[in-house]
Amino acid sequence: MNVSIIIPAYNEAPAIAETIRKIRMAYPDFEIIVVDDGSQDDTAQRAQEAGAKVIRHPYNIGNGAAVKTGIRHSKGELVVLMDGDGQHDPADIPRLLRAAKDYDLAIGERSPQDQASLGRRFANWCYNKLASYVTNFPVKDLTSGFRVFHRTTVLRYLSLFPNTFSYPATSTLAYLRSGLTVKYVPIFTHKRTGKSKIKPLRDGYRFLLIIVRIATLFSPFKVFLPISFFFLTTGLCYYGYTLAAFHRFTNMSALLLSVGVMVFLMGLVSEQITQMRYDRVDWTK
Numbered sequence: 350m351n352v353s354i355i356i357p358a359y360n361e362a363p364a365i366a367e368t369i370r371k372i373r374m375a376y377p378d379f380e381i382i383v384v385d386d387g388s389q390d391d392t393a394q395r396a397q398e399a400g401a402k403v404i405r406h407p408y409n410i411g412n413g414a415a416v417k418t419g420i421r422h423s424k425g426e427l428v429v430l431m432d433g434d435g436q437h438d439p440a441d442i443p444r445l446l447r448a449a450k451d452y453d454l455a456i457g458e459r460s461p462q463d464q465a466s467l468g469r470r471f472a473n474w475c476y477n478k479l480a481s482y483v484t485n486f487p488v489k490d491l492t493s494g495f496r497v498f499h500r501t502t503v504l505r506y507l508s509l510f511p512n513t514f515s516y517p518a519t520s521t522l523a524y525l526r527s528g529l530t531v532k533y534v535p536i537f538t539h540k541r542t543g544k545s546k547i548k549p550l551r552d553g554y555r556f557l558l559i560i561v562r563i564a565t566l567f568s569p570f571k572v573f574l575p576i577s578f579f580f581l582t583t584g585l586c587y588y589g590y591t592l593a594a595f596h597r598f599t600n601m602s603a604l605l606l607s608v609g610v611m612v613f614l615m616g617l618v619s620e621q622i623t624q625m626r627y628d629r630v631d632w633t634k
Contacts, residue, residue, distance in 0.1 A: 352446065353380040353425030353500070356401070356433040357415030362390040364435035369399035372439045380425055383433065384415035392433075412494075413516035417507050420500065428498045437495045441536040449497040453529040456521065457495030457536035476560055480518065483564045483571045484525040489533045491518050491560075502529070515559040526567040569623055573616025580609030 354372055358365055365383065372381055383396040387409035397403045404418055420428055427449055431437040441457060448455035461470050473492055480488040494517050506523045510516045524531055565572050584605030591599045 351424070351426045352376070352378075352429060353382060353419075353423035353427070354429045354431065354442075355416065355419030355423060356381070356383045356396075356431055357386060357412050357419065358383055358388065358392050358396065358433040359386040359409060359412070359415070360388045360390050360392060361433040362388070362392045362395055365392055365433045366395040366399040368433055368435055368437075368439075369396060369401045372442075373400050375439050376442065379429075380423065382419045382423060384419045386410060386412065386415040396433075411512035412514045413510050413519075414512035416516055417510055417512075420498075420503060420507060423500060426500055428500050428503060429496075430498070431495050436538045436540070438537055438539065441495070441534070444534050444536075445495070445497045448532040448534050449499065451530075452532035453499060453502055454520070454524050454531045455497040456490060456517075456531065456533050457493050458490045458533040459493055459536060459538050472557075476518070476557075479560055479564060480522060483568045484522060486525050486531065488521065488525075491521060493517060495536060496520070511559070513559070515563070518560060519563055522563055522567045565619065567623065569619035570616045573612055573619065577609050577613035577616060580605050580612060582609075584609055 354376075356365070356368065369381055369383070372379065381401040383393070383401040383403050385393040385396065385403055385405045387406045393403050393405055402422075404422055406415065406418070416430060419430075427446060429442060429445065431439075431442075437457070445455045445457060461474075473490070476491045477488045480491045492514075496517065498520075503520070506520065509523055510519055521531065561572070584602050587605060588598060588602040591597060591602060
């Protein structure tokens, strides 16, 4: 099987060499690519000494940018993405590869107990529920970075991937929105080596905005329609109240109903723009 393993890394010197050695021992024929995203330590040197092909960014661009660089330079028919901090177990790779034979995207599903803190578990639960609502598919782990793509398929979507940590969410929603198949495979995660690059308050707020933006990008009607329904329902209820109490149609009722109609029309236009973008995807590659 022609497989490329891509590991985006930023200041992962304490764990990167051991991760690569485990992969190399278990899968000596797999291509291993480490994309050093402008690390300030000796991540690149340790990865190269451990036997990986190293591609370096001159400065820190982002986790998603490193993933895109790795995919563009990969040669395998299947592309495995995993973290370089020691959390992902190489022993889970065969199960993901088996799932990828029948599905377009295989994703490692972490158990809630394996996720860092109670706050992060709750945040991930909210993200999963929002993504499930947007896609009409039971999304079990939206932010998992351990996944397997078919290279020819994922190349069509690289332009949609952001440069930040939100590429897992973007890729999952893009695949599901396009009617491609996704399979979740339970995995075991270890405690990471070193400190997490994610700050709960700052990045949690940013990630929530990213999820809303992604939802609007891929299924805008799912966002605009409930808002439109809220304003229209509120306007009609308020009109019913003022008609019964004062026998008149008020400016507030007109405002609420007008906002509801405008939000609905904005959602309709956004949905058409989204469909036009998908029509431009080159499915012949």
